[in-house]
Amino acid sequence: MSARRLFAILYLLLALGFIFLPVVMLVQYSFQDGLVPVPPFRGFSLRWYDAFLANDRLIHAMGNSTLVAIASSAVATALGFLAAYGMARRKRRLNLWLQLLLMAPIAVSYLIIAMGLLIVFNWLGISRSLLAVGIGHVVINLPLCFAIVYSQLGEHQANIERAAHDLGASDLKALLLITVPMLWPALLAGFLIAATLSWDEFVIAFLLSKFEVTMPVMIWSMLRSGLNPALNAAGTIVFAISILFVILIELLQARSRRHG
Amino acid sequence: MTALSVRPLDLKRWATWPAVLWTGLFFLLPLLIMLAVSFSARVGDRMLGAFSLDNYAAFFSQGGGVYVAALANSVEVTLITTLVSLAVAYPLAYILAYGVPARWQRLLLVIIVLPFWTSYVIRSYSWLLVLSEKGVINQVMVALGLFDQPIGLGNTRGATVLGFVHFFTMLLTLTIYANLVQIKESYRKAAADLGASPLQVFLRITLPLSVPGVAVGAFLTFVLAIGDYITPQILGGSRELLLPQAIMLQISRQANFEMASAMSMVLMLVVSAAFLLFARHLRMERV
Numbered sequence: 001m002s003a004r005r006l007f008a009i010l011y012l013l014l015a016l017g018f019i020f021l022p023v024v025m026l027v028q029y030s031f032q033d034g035l036v037p038v039p040p041f042r043g044f045s046l047r048w049y050d051a052f053l054a055n056d057r058l059i060h061a062m063g064n065s066t067l068v069a070i071a072s073s074a075v076a077t078a079l080g081f082l083a084a085y086g087m088a089r090r091k092r093r094l095n096l097w098l099q100l101l102l103m104a105p106i107a108v109s110y111l112i113i114a115m116g117l118l119i120v121f122n123w124l125g126i127s128r129s130l131l132a133v134g135i136g137h138v139v140i141n142l143p144l145c146f147a148i149v150y151s152q153l154g155e156h157q158a159n160i161e162r163a164a165h166d167l168g169a170s171d172l173k174a175l176l177l178i179t180v181p182m183l184w185p186a187l188l189a190g191f192l193i194a195a196t197l198s199w200d201e202f203v204i205a206f207l208l209s210k211f212e213v214t215m216p217v218m219i220w221s222m223l224r225s226g227l228n229p230a231l232n233a234a235g236t237i238v239f240a241i242s243i244l245f246v247i248l249i250e251l252l253q254a255r256s257r258r259h260g
Numbered sequence: 261m262t263a264l265s266v267r268p269l270d271l272k273r274w275a276t277w278p279a280v281l282w283t284g285l286f287f288l289l290p291l292l293i294m295l296a297v298s299f300s301a302r303v304g305d306r307m308l309g310a311f312s313l314d315n316y317a318a319f320f321s322q323g324g325g326v327y328v329a330a331l332a333n334s335v336e337v338t339l340i341t342t343l344v345s346l347a348v349a350y351p352l353a354y355i356l357a358y359g360v361p362a363r364w365q366r367l368l369l370v371i372i373v374l375p376f377w378t379s380y381v382i383r384s385y386s387w388l389l390v391l392s393e394k395g396v397i398n399q400v401m402v403a404l405g406l407f408d409q410p411i412g413l414g415n416t417r418g419a420t421v422l423g424f425v426h427f428f429t430m431l432l433t434l435t436i437y438a439n440l441v442q443i444k445e446s447y448r449k450a451a452a453d454l455g456a457s458p459l460q461v462f463l464r465i466t467l468p469l470s471v472p473g474v475a476v477g478a479f480l481t482f483v484l485a486i487g488d489y490i491t492p493q494i495l496g497g498s499r500e501l502l503l504p505q506a507i508m509l510q511i512s513r514q515a516n517f518e519m520a521s522a523m524s525m526v527l528m529l530v531v532s533a534a535f536l537l538f539a540r541h542l543r544m545e546r547v
Contacts, residue, residue: 026385111508
């Protein structure tokens with residue numbers, strides 16, 4: 001083995017160690033036996049998972065997160081898809097500006113987006129709620145959904161849409177029966193990425209919610225009131241669910257690559 | 261049938277507008293209102309409609325320059341983060357693109373960025389476990405004799421940078437790798453055939469051609485790091501404030517939206533400046 005190869009392997013291992021260090025710690029200490037959820041490790045126990053499952057507020061917050069994630073991602077995917085479709089199929093001089101506007105939220109801090117919404121919602125009389133959080137999550141995920149779908153929309157589908165038109169299908173019919181089925185891997189990938197990000201999002205959820213909170217906000221408030229033993233277990237469970245999403249996204253993309 | 265006689269909806273014409281309307285109403289409008297609010301003064305609890313530069317003046321002078329210090333801290337931490345993350349991520353992406361058999365690359369990439377998908381709050385908090393006085397870093401350092409006794413490593417700027425570097429190493433590895441695999445192998449082979457050493461091939465072929473991926477990743481790192489509240493709040497503590505922490509204090513403690521808006525505008529101005537700096541390279545990517 002050459003020195004270069006050895007160095008490469010060593011670097012790879014070190015980098016992986018660095019990247020996984022906090023996650024490994026988290027998972028390890030979720031199994032901590034003892035009252036203190038911090039080092040040193042005292043032995044294996046599932047007691048914090050029991051504590052997590054017995055914590056109604058945490059379970060409830062998890063439900064809220066799931067609701068917001070699914071609803072906001074569905075809206076973001078639908079809006080992003082329609083926008084991409086309209087832009088790809090109708091050439092306007094305005095398109096470049098519209099695209100710039102749709103992508104702009106990516107470059108703005110979530111904190112600023114959240115504060116802007118807070119001010120506007122105050123004026124509109126929309127109270128701090130899960131609905132308000134969902135609206136904010138659509139704002140931040142719309143650019144991603146739009147970009148993912150837009151990159152997949154090409155002449156390929158346009159030709160088949162045209163064929164459908166020639167055979168008498170309306171725009172809507174061609175859209176639903178031709179374009180959507182052809183794009184479903186991109187649509188689903190967009191939806192899942194948006195859902196993962198929404199599920200995890202903190203600042204917008206923190207500023208725009210009040211009584212009903214999402215999981216990251218609940219974890220935050222637990223963190224502030226001292227180290228709660230169920231925290232590590234909650235974190236591990238959140239991690240496991242995120243991993244499931246990632247595997248799903250990967251399988252989808254592998255599938256679309258094979259077919260593509 | 262009457263339903264069919266209705267003129268069919270021109271789908272292609274309006275399909276773009278719901279998203280534009282949403283972004284306009286819930287993103288652009290709030291920003292414009294914040295811009296307006298940042299230019300209005302506040303007397304006690306009342307907001308005055310009149311145009312004023314009070315908030316911006318206060319930003320640069322009030323509280324012995326705490327706001328300017330927060331801005332300076334943010335820029336410093338973000339620049340350090342971007343540079344260190346690049347230094348860690350580039351070799352990783354390079355090894356992945358050129359040192360790993362093609363069919364394993366995808367899987368390895370997914371594994372490398374797996375913690376990217378874990379909860380942001382929890383990921384930051386997990387570093388506290390690592391950095392704590394009885395945590396693994398202290399154990400190793402004491403065992404190696406580098407530390408005389410365990411040191412609390414949390415609540416420092418270093419902890420903030422560490423948490424950031426962890427997150428952005430994953431992001432940068434993605435963008436740089438995506439760029440590196442697109443560089444045609446024939447370029448590097450041709451250079452080598454013409455007598456270039458491996459170092460020369462890297463410096464004169466691979467590195468220049470990977471600039472777009474580096475620029476995109478560095479820009480994203482800069483934008484996301486400078487606007488982030490969670491990592492500095494959890495890992496850095498409140499000993500030294502970064503700008504997002506200072507903004508959050510204005511919102512949640514003082515409910516001073518005028519000042520918070522002005523601070524946000526300053527933050528956006530810094531991000532815009534960064535965009536202009538990177539714009540040349542960001543545009544290159546599209547060509």
